[in-house]
Amino acid sequence: MKLSTRGRYGLRAMLDLALHYDDGYISLRHIAERQEISEGYLEQVFAMLKKDGLVKSVRGAQGGYKLSYPPEDITVGMILRTLEGSLAPVECVDGENPSKCSRYDECVTKFIWEKMRDSLYEVVDSISLEDLALKYKK
Amino acid sequence: MKLSTRGRYGLRAMLDLALHYDDGYISLRHIAERQEISEGYLEQVFAMLKKDGLVKSVRGAQGGYKLSYPPEDITVGMILRTLEGSLAPVECVDGENPSKCSRYDECVTKFIWEKMRDSLYEVVDSISLEDLALKYKK
DNA sequence: GTTAATTCCTAGTAATTCAATAGGATTAAT
DNA sequence: ATTAATCCTATTGAATTACTAGGAATTAAC
Numbered sequence: 001m002k003l004s005t006r007g008r009y010g011l012r013a014m015l016d017l018a019l020h021y022d023d024g025y026i027s028l029r030h031i032a033e034r035q036e037i038s039e040g041y042l043e044q045v046f047a048m049l050k051k052d053g054l055v056k057s058v059r060g061a062q063g064g065y066k067l068s069y070p071p072e073d074i075t076v077g078m079i080l081r082t083l084e085g086s087l088a089p090v091e092c093v094d095g096e097n098p099s100k101c102s103r104y105d106e107c108v109t110k111f112i113w114e115k116m117r118d119s120l121y122e123v124v125d126s127i128s129l130e131d132l133a134l135k136y137k138k
Numbered sequence: 139m140k141l142s143t144r145g146r147y148g149l150r151a152m153l154d155l156a157l158h159y160d161d162g163y164i165s166l167r168h169i170a171e172r173q174e175i176s177e178g179y180l181e182q183v184f185a186m187l188k189k190d191g192l193v194k195s196v197r198g199a200q201g202g203y204k205l206s207y208p209p210e211d212i213t214v215g216m217i218l219r220t221l222e223g224s225l226a227p228v229e230c231v232d233g234e235n236p237s238k239c240s241r242y243d244e245c246v247t248k249f250i251w252e253k254m255r256d257s258l259y260e261v262v263d264s265i266s267l268e269d270l271a272l273k274y275k276k
Numbered sequence: 277g278t279t280a281a282t283t284c285c286t287a288g289t290a291a292t293t294c295a296a297t298a299g300g301a302t303t304a305a306t
Numbered sequence: 307a308t309t310a311a312t313c314c315t316a317t318t319g320a321a322t323t324a325c326t327a328g329g330a331a332t333t334a335a336c
Contacts, residue, residue: 001140001141001145001222001225001227002226002228002229003227004293004294008247011247011250012247015247027312038296038297040297041295041297044296047312047313059302059304059310059311059313060302060304060309060312061303061306061308061309062306063305063311063312064312076250089139089141090140090146091140102174108153108270108273109149109150109270111273112149112261112262112270115261115265119257119258120254122257123253132247135246135249136246143323143325165282165283166282167282176324176326178326179326182325185284195282195283195284196283197281197332198332198333198334199279199280199282199332199335200281200282200335201281201283201332201333201334202282202283203283279334279336280335281332281334281335282332283332283333284329284330284331284332285328285329285331286330287326287327287328288327289324289326289327291322292321292323293320293321293322293323294320294322295318295319295320295321296317296318296319296320297316297318297319298315299317300313301312301315302312302313303310303311303313304310304311305308305310306308
């Protein structure tokens with residue numbers, strides 16, 4: 001039940017972009033240095049973020065990445081869903097990728113998984129990058 | 139962020155024991171058949187549950203396992219913590235196994251992980267095996 | 277006291293995922 | 307032209323997962 005580094009690194013990198021939202025495009029090199037994350041690995045993380053439309057990019061010298069939306073419009077939930085997939089603790093209650101087992105109908109534990117999923121989403125969808133940025137500046 | 143089958147199987151097996159709480163010791167063979175779980179694998183799961191004191195056992199013919207406490211005194215949280223370890227989404231907020239990273243003090247994302255952890259615990263610690271058993275009988 | 281049923285214990289294993297690294301192709305500013 | 311960047315694909319070592327295999331120890335029933 002642990003998050004992978006993809007989600008953790010990705011969130012930190014997105015917070016970094018939020019803190020520099022007014023500074024144009026930011027290169028992975030800078031983010032990697034500030035956040036002490038392997039640059040090559042960050043590339044793969046940002047490929048996912050870009051594919052899902054959370055960031056946009058410019059290639060070439062002086063290029064980099066930028067949030068697609070202002071920090072207040074991007075939630076932690078959006079980022080974690082992109083990088084970790086659904087936060088549902090088991091697949092049968094995973095809306096995006098539903099794979100119901102043969103005991104789906106009689107299953108009682110299912111209700112637990114739904115509650116876990118919903119309470120997690122409530123947390124992560126209620127926190128935006130701006131919330132984090134404000135907290136950081138203090 | 140998915141639970142492993144250890145947690146899922148284990149919970150179902152514990153629910154099975156709860157439903158047969160008044161029937162003495164139940165063999166893994168029966169649980170495995172009813173729950174359609176590999177018996178050999180269940181052995182390993184029950185080794186963990188026993189080590190943590192959630193079940194007790196009797197060896198030999200007619201032996202088996204039994205809940206150490208009545209179903210209302212065993213929560214889903216107790217079972218999942220035994221089988222999955224802490225439900226903290228990252229190690230730095232894992233009370234049992236704390237491993238703080240070098241950025242612990244300045245870290246803003248930490249607060250998210252704490253909220254996720256707390257909301258998960260609120261869910262799983264509020265549901266007992268008896269709750270599940272009652273739900274099942276309906 | 278033998279047999280059958282059961283827990284207990286250790287080791288191995290195929291498949292998957294993770295967290296990178298490596299090497300290059302493409303693009304754009306200077 | 308050079309440099310700085312994104313983009314793309316492949317590989318890899320380590321760890322974890324979900325088992326299976328094989329047996330030792332224990333107990334009830336006959």
